Amino acid sequence: MTAKLEGRVIDFILWGSLAAVLIFFYVPIFTLIAFSFQEGRFLTLPFEGISLRWYGELFRNSNALTALWNSTVIAVVTTLIATAIGTMAAIVAVRYRFKGREAFQLLAGVPLAFPQLLLGIVLLLWFSVLGRIFDFSTGITTAIIGHIVYITPFAMVIVAVQVFNFDATVEDAARDCGASTYEVYRYVTIPLLWPGIFSAAIFAFLLSWGNFYLTYSLAGSTRTLPTFIFSGIAIGSSPLYPAIATVVFIPGILLVILANRLRRS
Amino acid sequence: MAEEVPRRWRDPELLVKALPTVILQTTCFLAPLVMTFLLTFQRSRNFQLQWTWDLWTWTDIFSKPHYWTILLHTVFMAVACVAICLVIAFPVAYGLATRFKAWENEIKVLITFAFITDATLKIYGWALFLDKNGMANYLLGSLGLSPEIVAFLFTDWATLLGMVYSLLAFAIFTLYLSISNIDRSLILAAYDAGAGKLRAHWEVTLPLCKPGIWAGSVLIFLLSVGAFLEPKVLGGGKSPMSAELIRQTFETRVNWPLGAALTLMLMVVSVFIVLLFSRLIGLKRAGLAS
Amino acid sequence: MTAILDISDVRKTYGSYAALKGVSLSVNQGEFIALVGPSGCGKTTLLKQIAGFEDPDSGHIAIAGADMAGVPAAKRPTSMVFQKLALFPHMTIAENIGFPLKLRQKSPTEIKKRVGEMIELMQLKTEYLTRYPRQLSGGEQQRVALARSMVSEPKLLLLDEPLSALDVKLKKVLQAELKRLHRSVGVTFVHVTHDLEEAMMLADRICVMRDGAILQLGTPGDIYYRPAGSFVAGFIGETNLVPITVTKRGEVGIDYRSADVSDADGRIAARLVAGNVGEGAAQLMLRPELLRVLPPGETADGVIEAEVVEMFGKGGTVQYRARSASGLALVVEIPGTSSLPMRIGDKVRLGFAKKDIYVFRAEA
Numbered sequence: 001m002t003a004k005l006e007g008r009v010i011d012f013i014l015w016g017s018l019a020a021v022l023i024f025f026y027v028p029i030f031t032l033i034a035f036s037f038q039e040g041r042f043l044t045l046p047f048e049g050i051s052l053r054w055y056g057e058l059f060r061n062s063n064a065l066t067a068l069w070n071s072t073v074i075a076v077v078t079t080l081i082a083t084a085i086g087t088m089a090a091i092v093a094v095r096y097r098f099k100g101r102e103a104f105q106l107l108a109g110v111p112l113a114f115p116q117l118l119l120g121i122v123l124l125l126w127f128s129v130l131g132r133i134f135d136f137s138t139g140i141t142t143a144i145i146g147h148i149v150y151i152t153p154f155a156m157v158i159v160a161v162q163v164f165n166f167d168a169t170v171e172d173a174a175r176d177c178g179a180s181t182y183e184v185y186r187y188v189t190i191p192l193l194w195p196g197i198f199s200a201a202i203f204a205f206l207l208s209w210g211n212f213y214l215t216y217s218l219a220g221s222t223r224t225l226p227t228f229i230f231s232g233i234a235i236g237s238s239p240l241y242p243a244i245a246t247v248v249f250i251p252g253i254l255l256v257i258l259a260n261r262l263r264r265s
Numbered sequence: 266m267a268e269e270v271p272r273r274w275r276d277p278e279l280l281v282k283a284l285p286t287v288i289l290q291t292t293c294f295l296a297p298l299v300m301t302f303l304l305t306f307q308r309s310r311n312f313q314l315q316w317t318w319d320l321w322t323w324t325d326i327f328s329k330p331h332y333w334t335i336l337l338h339t340v341f342m343a344v345a346c347v348a349i350c351l352v353i354a355f356p357v358a359y360g361l362a363t364r365f366k367a368w369e370n371e372i373k374v375l376i377t378f379a380f381i382t383d384a385t386l387k388i389y390g391w392a393l394f395l396d397k398n399g400m401a402n403y404l405l406g407s408l409g410l411s412p413e414i415v416a417f418l419f420t421d422w423a424t425l426l427g428m429v430y431s432l433l434a435f436a437i438f439t440l441y442l443s444i445s446n447i448d449r450s451l452i453l454a455a456y457d458a459g460a461g462k463l464r465a466h467w468e469v470t471l472p473l474c475k476p477g478i479w480a481g482s483v484l485i486f487l488l489s490v491g492a493f494l495e496p497k498v499l500g501g502g503k504s505p506m507s508a509e510l511i512r513q514t515f516e517t518r519v520n521w522p523l524g525a526a527l528t529l530m531l532m533v534v535s536v537f538i539v540l541l542f543s544r545l546i547g548l549k550r551a552g553l554a555s
Numbered sequence: 556m557t558a559i560l561d562i563s564d565v566r567k568t569y570g571s572y573a574a575l576k577g578v579s580l581s582v583n584q585g586e587f588i589a590l591v592g593p594s595g596c597g598k599t600t601l602l603k604q605i606a607g608f609e610d611p612d613s614g615h616i617a618i619a620g621a622d623m624a625g626v627p628a629a630k631r632p633t634s635m636v637f638q639k640l641a642l643f644p645h646m647t648i649a650e651n652i653g654f655p656l657k658l659r660q661k662s663p664t665e666i667k668k669r670v671g672e673m674i675e676l677m678q679l680k681t682e683y684l685t686r687y688p689r690q691l692s693g694g695e696q697q698r699v700a701l702a703r704s705m706v707s708e709p710k711l712l713l714l715d716e717p718l719s720a721l722d723v724k725l726k727k728v729l730q731a732e733l734k735r736l737h738r739s740v741g742v743t744f745v746h747v748t749h750d751l752e753e754a755m756m757l758a759d760r761i762c763v764m765r766d767g768a769i770l771q772l773g774t775p776g777d778i779y780y781r782p783a784g785s786f787v788a789g790f791i792g793e794t795n796l797v798p799i800t801v802t803k804r805g806e807v808g809i810d811y812r813s814a815d816v817s818d819a820d821g822r823i824a825a826r827l828v829a830g831n832v833g834e835g836a837a838q839l840m841l842r843p844e845l846l847r848v849l850p851p852g853e854t855a856d857g858v859i860e861a862e863v864v865e866m867f868g869k870g871g872t873v874q875y876r877a878r879s880a881s882g883l884a885l886v887v888e889i890p891g892t893s894s895l896p897m898r899i900g901d902k903v904r905l906g907f908a909k910k911d912i913y914v915f916r917a918e919a
Contacts (some may be wrong), residue, residue, distance in 0.1 A: 014360035018372065021357050021437075024430065025379035028390025031400050035393055048492075085289060096279055097271045108286045111294055113484055115491020117508050118528055120295035125304060125521060126297035149293045152286065172608055173641035175628045177655040177708065179276070186656070191645050203381065210383025212494070226385045233389055233498060242393070245386040256378045260370055271570075 029249065035242035054243040062245055067228040071209055071248075074140060074224060078147040078208040083201040085148070086155025087193065093156065094163040112153045118218030119150060127218065138220035146214040151207050155200040162196025195262055202259040206252050305526040307547040311518040322522045326530060332510070336534060339507040342421070343489040343535075346428040347482050353429070354481070359441035359470070380434035388427055388494045395423060395499070419501030427495030432488055436481045443477025444470065479546070483539050490535045507531045559584045559710060559743045560605065565614035567600055574600040582711075587737050587744045591790070592764035598747045601764070602713050605745065607631045607760070619710055633715035634709035636717045640700040642688040648699055655707040673702040676736070694725045701799070705740065714746040718753065730756055731774040734778075751791035754813040755779065763787050780842065785918055788840055793886045795846065797839040797859070798917065804834055809914065813839070814881045816857045823914055836917040843874065843888040845911040848903055857878025861885055863901045877903060 039051040058064050091106045093101070111119065127142045174188040190197070212226040219227065225248050232241040272279045308317045326332055365372055379387075394400045395418040449467055460539055493508035502509065507527065514524040560582040567575040575597045582588050590598040603609045604615060607628035616623045618632055621700055634655075635835060642651050649656075652673050653666040661669075676683055677698040697717060704712055718726050734757055737744050748754055754761045755775040763770045763778060771783035782788040783798060803810040808823045809832065809842075816839075823839075849855060861877035868891065875887045875897060887905060 009363065014356050014364055017353070017356035018360055018365065021433070022372075022375055025376065025433075028387045028430075029379065029393055031392075031394040032386060032390040035399070079849060085285045087287040090731070092279060092283045092286070096276065096283075098276075099271070100274075104283060104287070105296070107290045111290070113487045115488055115508070117491045117493045117512070118532065121511060121515060121524065121528055122301050123293065123298045124515070125525060126293070126300055128521075129300060129301060129304075137786070143477060145293055149289060152289065166639070167450065167639065169637050169639055169641040170643055172628070173635070173637055173703075174643070174654070175702065176606060176635045178629045178658040179654075180629055183658060192643075206381045210381070210386070212383055212385040223322055226383045230385050230494075233385075233392065241389070245389065248386060249382060252382055253378050256374055256381065260374050260377075260498075 015152045031157065032242045032245040036246045037237055038239040038242075039238075052195050054239040056242050057240050057248075058247065061240065064225075064228060064240070066243075067223045068247075070140060070219075070222055071224040071226075074144050074147060074215070074219075075208040077144050077203040078151055079201050081144075082147045082148050082151040082155045082208075082227045083159075083197060086152045086200055086204070087159045087197050089152070089156040090159035090163050090196075093238075094160050095166075095168065097120070110151050111150055112157070115213075116150060116213035117217070118127060120146060120214045123214075124217045129169070138218055140219060140222050143215050143219035143222065146218040147208045147211060150211075150214055151204045154207060158200040158203055159193060162193050165191060179247050198262055199259045202255045206255060209251065224252055273511060288293050290360070301525045301528060304522050305529060307522045309518075309522055322526045325523065326526055332527065332530070335505060336507055336511050336531065338504060339490055339492075339531070340534065340538065342425060342428065342492070342506060345425060345484050346432060346489045346492075349425070349429050350433050350485050351440075351478060352483065354433060354440050355437035358437050359364060359444055361437070361441050362444035373521045376434055376437060383488075384431055384494055387430065391427055391430065392418065392498050418499065419503060421500060421504060424492075424496045424500035424504075424506075427499040428489050428492050431492070431495065432485045435484050439481035439484065440477045443474040443480075447473045467549045479543070487535055490531060518535040557584050558582065559586075559619055560745070561602075561615075561617040561620075562605070563615050564694065565601070565604055565611040565616060565703055567597075567604060567609070567611050574767050575604070578764075578767070578769055579614075580762060580772065582745065585741050585743055587734075587746065587757060587759045589758035589761045590745065590747045591751050591761055592749065592770075593790075595766075596748060596764040598749075598764050599715060599765040600767075602635070602715055602745065602747050604634045605711070606633050606713050625736045632710040633713055634704040634707060634711070635713040635715060636700050636704050638719060640688075640717070642696060642700055642703070644688055647685050647687055648679075648691070651699055652702045654703065654708055659707065669706055670702075673706050673716060676705070676739070676891070677702045678732075693721055694729060697721070698727055701733075701736065705736075705742070707826070707850065709742065712742050712744050714744060716748050719750070723771045726753075733757060751778070755791065763790065770866060781913055782840070782915070784915055785838060785840075789917075793843055795841040795843065795885050797841065797883065799837050799839045799914070801832060801834045801837045801914075804832070811837070811914075813840070815859050815879045815883050817860070818857050823909060823912060832914055832916050837914050838917050840915065841907055841911065842914045843886040844872075846885070846905045846907055847888045848887065848889060848897065849906040853906070857907050857911035857912070859883075859905045859907075861886065861903055861905060863897050863899050863903060866897070866899065877905070 008183045036054060037052070039053060089104075093105045094107060098104075103169050123142070123146050124138065127136075127138050127145075131137055169193070170188055171184050174184045179187060180252075210226060211224075212230060215222075215224045216230065223231070225244055229241050229244055229248075234245075274280060304314075305322050306318050306320065308315050308319070308321050316534045338393075361369060361372060392399075396402075397418070399418075401417075447470060451473065491508050492506060493512060496502065496504070496509055500506075505513075511524050511527045512529070513525060514520050520526075558581045560580070562578060562580040565575055565578045566573070578597070578601060580601075590601060592598050600609075605618075607626060607630075610624070610864055616699075621757075623631060633892060643654065646654065649670050651668075652670045656666045656669055670684070671681075674684065679695065679698050679702070683691060683699075685693065688699065691699065699728065700717065718729055718733075721729065726781040730753060733744075735745075744757075746754070746757060751761070755778070758775065760772060760774055761778050762772045763783075771778060771801045773781070773788050779791065780789060782790075788794050788796065797813060797815055799809050799813040799816070801809050802821075810821050811823065812821065837871045846859075848853065849858065859879055861879045861883075863875050864876050865876040867874045868877075869888070872888050873891050875889070877887060879885060885905065
């Protein structure tokens with residue numbers, strides 16, 4: 001009887017804390033979504049009415065559209081490069097045995113535990129000094145480089161999980177069947193690592209798409225959606241910004257669900 | 266799985282795959298760090314960087330307690346953040362690893378999405394929620410309670426809430442991984458030995474997921490000493506933390522050497538604290554063993 | 556007969572560990588050869604060198620007369636069946652079997668035809684073609700792996716303990732299958748196993764390895780009745796090793812003395828003596844089924860007196876453990892229908908024929 005009661009209490013604690021945490025996680029997200037449908041000019045309650053007015057404003061606001069475009073460009077380029085480098089690094093870090101393996105793993109993974117703001121600043125200093133020597137200023141390219149430095153380790157870790165569960169004898173089998181190095185990758189390695197690579201790409205896209213710190217430091221005068229919203233917070237804002245935020249959420253939730261589907265199938 | 270036979274760096278299979286990472290992280294991570302270090306030996310005059318190669322910046326830092334007060338405040342907040350994250354994350358991670366099997370994927374999707382969504386947006390959402398005329402007060406008001414939350418936004422508590430919010434997912438995932446790696450038969454053995462569930466939990470699960478607790482703590486600590494948005498937007502910039510100070514040093518004062526030195530100081534102190542703790546924990550373990 | 560595979564003095568070292576210490580082996584066209592030995596003996600390493608996954612440090616490997624140095628696995632006329640099968644999990648059975656042909660740029664119609672033939676050869680059901688490996692049973696996956704290896708018509712089929720993960724019953728079925736396959740296609744098989752019994756069943760010749768070197772190469776009969784030493788003798792089944800002292804080595808045989816054997820003339824015919832036996836300490840080997848319990852009054856070429864200490868029923872036969880006066884442990888196996896039932900504690904006389912014994916030098 002007491003054991004049963006104890007079990008109930010534990011269940012209650014576990015499910016209760018899960019519910020609390022999920023509510024906690026979604027409070028700001030739902031707050032933003034709610035405010036984006038506010039009819040009036042002010043971000044206060046009660047609502048004056050519910051409308052899609054600010055979404056219309058959003059698509060007439062050229063600054064917002066430019067920010068949307070910049071975010072997309074940065075995220076797409078970052079995703080492609082970070083996923084490619086991260087995938088290769090994952091194979092090296094998990095599969096290969098060589099002198100300096102630990103050093104490689106450390107070098108490849110350490111930006112994960114580095115505060116983004118500081119990474120942004122350190123890179124800003126670097127690009128400023130280099131910029132003086134080679135005569136360039138920060139902008140979309142430096143922002144992309146910063147994103148790649150930060151996001152590649154994430155991509156590596158995600159692909160590494162897949163590499164870890166990968167039985168390398170199938171590569172030997174392919175070679176034995178007559179496959180060249182390229183054909184082994186094309187027909188066996190990449191198809192088998194694909195779920196990991198694809199999740200890594202999705203995460204890379206989302207991390208870059210929503211990144212504030214690095215863009216803020218490194219993009220110069222170029223604005224992306226997050227930095228655009230940050231400037232909005234400072235100005236004292238209108239429901240335009242929650243509307244942008246809601247737009248930013250959409251690819252996120254779609255891609256996370258997609259990644260999960262793929263991993264399960 | 267790792268190969269048995271070691272490769273040489275000459276091996277093109279290794280070289281081609283390792284080189285992009287090595288080049289990227291040395292030119293865009295290590296080199297900037299080294300340069301940051303070198304910058305601390307320069308001076309800034311009239312917003313211009315001068316290559317003086319002296320210890321002026323460092324003497325300045327060590328002579329002004331202001332910087333150290335802020336650093337102490339930052340470390341204190343980070344430690345509090347780690348502690349709160351662990352306490353909240355543990356039951357969720359434990360449930361996720363053991364009891365929520367049926368909903369595991371859905372729960373993971375929900376947590377992942379909340380985690381991956383941009384920090385600016387979420388912090389902005391909190392600001393709107395906690396605002397004087399925001400959701401929280403409105404809800405409290407409609408419940409007939411006095412609007413106490415007014416006082417909450419723009420305090421250290423709000424900053425802490427934001428930090429926990431931003432980093433909680435790290436704690437959940439690292440703890441989840443280490444709990445799901447625990448051999449279930451050990452816990453069953455503890456039940457078998459007559460331990461109650463809570464007792465089994467306390468004596469078996471908790472010690473076994475120490476590595477996860479430790480990894481999560483280190484990660485959260487290192488990331489939270491760099492918190493910037495939370496103190497600025499939720500804390501109202503009233504009691505600045507190191508990141509904000511560094512930001513100002515660069516942006517407002519345009520003093521690169523000082524900013525670089527403050528950045529390094531923050532990094533060195535946080536790594537030192539991590540090492541100190543791991544040494545303490547290591548000593549404790551050695552003490553138990555003997 | 557021509558040698559399809561010629562291995563001469565192959566050496567391979569991993570770090571400081573010598574996995575192959577100068578191995579030479581010649582395999583004939585169409586032969587079924589088994590590489591046998593305990594784990595770590597170098598048999599799989601040797602197979603990897605033949606397949607081309609690794610290159611030997613020194614020595615030569617030639618297949619069908621062509622030197623394989625520097626030829627990658629993909630370009631060798633060999634095909635391997637892996638221990639873990641290594642079927643491609645993301646390809647259907649048809650795609651798996653057809654993969655080697657696809658890489659050889661064969662037309663889809665030809666691939667389809669050949670895959671059909673392989674399916675038939677391996678006695679797999681045609682509806683499996685569109686399924687994935689994980690949907691098949693262990694035995695079926697094994698057949699698919701064999702089909703994939705055979706489809707490109709290799710000159711050498713290399714089998715790396717492909718049956719070791721299967722249960723006993725399925726193993727027997729697939730052993731028979733391998734034997735049938737070998738007969739019907741006429742390809743040379745090199746089969747690695749740690750199970751000497753399996754090697755005995757399947758192979759034309761067996762190559763016993765230990766510590767990176769070949770101990771003995773011979774037919775299953777050679778290995779069983781004329782092992783090169785006590786290691787090979789003890790590697791399969793049970794055996795009796797009786798210490799003897801060789802007193803004289805002559806043209807027709809050897810003279811010996813033994814504390815355990817009371818012997819008619821203390822002589823052994825020459826053809827059963829391992830070549831390297833000289834005068835001094837040696838061992839006389841007798842398989843349990845070659846010892847006979849002598850009825851009172853009867854005698855044999857050699858007689859050992861002993862006392863029964865234990866007995867085990869083995870179905871068709873009964874195995875007795877006995878101890879001689881000098882303390883030597885002996886194993887005897889006689890048919891369960893024998894008219895001479897023995898009990899524990901009985902004194903018995905065990906006889907053997909001179910033609911059945913085998914002598915090799917005592918190992919330190």
